[in-house]
Amino acid sequence: MSDFTPDIRAFVCHYTSQQSCAAGAEGMVTDGFPANVRLARQVCTGKLKVSTLLAAFEDGADGVYVVGCPADTCHNAMGSQRAAKRVLAVKKALSELGVEPERIEMFHLERGLHPEFIATAQQMDTRIRALGAGPFKGETA
Amino acid sequence: MIIAERKPIDEIMAMLTGVKRLLLIGCKGCVTVCSAGGEREVEILASLIRLGRKKEGEPIEIIEAALTRQCDKEYVDAIDQWDGQYDAIMSMACGVGVNFIANLRPVATVFPAVNTTSFGGSQLQGVWTEQCAGCGNCILHLTGGLCPVARCAKSLMNGPCGGSQDGKCEINPEVPCIWQHIHDRLHRLNKGASLTAIMPIRDWSTAGHGGPRKTVRDDLTL
Ligand code: SF4
Ligand code: SF4
Numbered sequence: 001m002s003d004f005t006p007d008i009r010a011f012v013c014h015y016t017s018q019q020s021c022a023a024g025a026e027g028m029v030t031d032g033f034p035a036n037v038r039l040a041r042q043v044c045t046g047k048l049k050v051s052t053l054l055a056a057f058e059d060g061a062d063g064v065y066v067v068g069c070p071a072d073t074c075h076n077a078m079g080s081q082r083a084a085k086r087v088l089a090v091k092k093a094l095s096e097l098g099v100e101p102e103r104i105e106m107f108h109l110e111r112g113l114h115p116e117f118i119a120t121a122q123q124m125d126t127r128i129r130a131l132g133a134g135p136f137k138g139e140t141a
Numbered sequence: 142m143i144i145a146e147r148k149p150i151d152e153i154m155a156m157l158t159g160v161k162r163l164l165l166i167g168c169k170g171c172v173t174v175c176s177a178g179g180e181r182e183v184e185i186l187a188s189l190i191r192l193g194r195k196k197e198g199e200p201i202e203i204i205e206a207a208l209t210r211q212c213d214k215e216y217v218d219a220i221d222q223w224d225g226q227y228d229a230i231m232s233m234a235c236g237v238g239v240n241f242i243a244n245l246r247p248v249a250t251v252f253p254a255v256n257t258t259s260f261g262g263s264q265l266q267g268v269w270t271e272q273c274a275g276c277g278n279c280i281l282h283l284t285g286g287l288c289p290v291a292r293c294a295k296s297l298m299n300g301p302c303g304g305s306q307d308g309k310c311e312i313n314p315e316v317p318c319i320w321q322h323i324h325d326r327l328h329r330l331n332k333g334a335s336l337t338a339i340m341p342i343r344d345w346s347t348a349g350h351g352g353p354r355k356t357v358r359d360d361l362t363l
Contacts, residue, residue, distance in 0.1 A: 054188035096150035135196045
């Protein structure tokens with residue numbers, strides 16, 4: 001499956017993605033941000049619902065990740081901690097369904113760290129490529 | 142309120158074997174408050190069921206809904222609007238709701254999505270503890286407001302037993318000995334002397350040992 005390009009969805013908070021997004025989509029790809037990672041910026045990752053993360057998988061994502069502020073210095077107090085718990089809930093649910101929980105991950109990043117923001121995307125891309133296509137494509141078992 | 146928690150996914154998936162169109166209904170009552178079976182949990186469970194089925198290569202159609210309550214005929218009747226659109230109903234209400242649907246819809250297949258655990262309250266965010274067992278003959282006026290039926294592992298009426306240690310129950314050091322608390326509390330309220338009265342052997346017929354219980358209010362019946 002060397003030609004497999006995973007569909008990855010990233011839910012990122014306004015603050016951790018600020019600097020990267022300022023570079024613009026093209027600038028990010030130039031800096032090494034994988035083109036197959038779709039960004040969905042959130043006012044705060046604490047607003048993310050479990051059902052939104054699951055919907056990404058239903059929509060065909062092979063991997064999903066969330067980037068929020070450091071747990072103890074979230075711009076919105078507890079936002080990224082709440083997001084981390086919801087990611088954990090999805091990990092548990094994926095395990096219950098017999099699916100690799102590594103297909104979803106939570107990352108905590110300082111604000112404005114452009115290279116690290118790119119690196120998390122690359123890390124997820126590498127991880128999901130290694131795991132292969134997600135099992136939720138529908139027709140085939 | 143009634144406390145419940147969602148069943149494991151594999152148990153739910155096993156119930157739904159062969160079902161192609163599901164009516165998944167939550168309840169806006171107790172199970173919404175304890176985050177087990179309200180609208181939000183319906184959304185999550187529907188997604189998980191669809192994902193599980195996609196993985197198996199057997200897609201499923203799900204109608205998602207939540208009724209005001211599932212323990213009242215007038216609200217359960219709302220199910221009629223989906224007649225002919227489902228093979229089975231899965232209820233995310235407590236066991237009362239599932240029973241009510243089964244009572245009122247003689248030919249519908251209905252499954253429970255949650256385990257109904259207790260009558261309790263939210264002790265901390267995300268933590269619920271049992272407080273009452275619905276015994277039908279409340280004695281809280283004798284025990285300082287703390288229930289030995291639900292909160293003593295042995296439902297003792299004249300506790301504590303010899304297993305009470307440092308205020309904890311012998312079944313688990315995390316569980317408070319409610320009889321220790323009853324003692325402490327009654328003494329705090331200057332009612333400690335009442336503990337010398339021996340409570341008689343209890344008649345458990347009101348607690349369900351006399352068969353299913355029924356409440357009839359002549360002033361309300363039509
Ligand atoms: S059906 Fe159960 S959960 Fe829903 S309101 Fe009635 S008692 Fe509460
Ligand atoms: S004595 Fe019976 S009715 Fe009263 S709180 Fe305990 S279980 Fe509930």
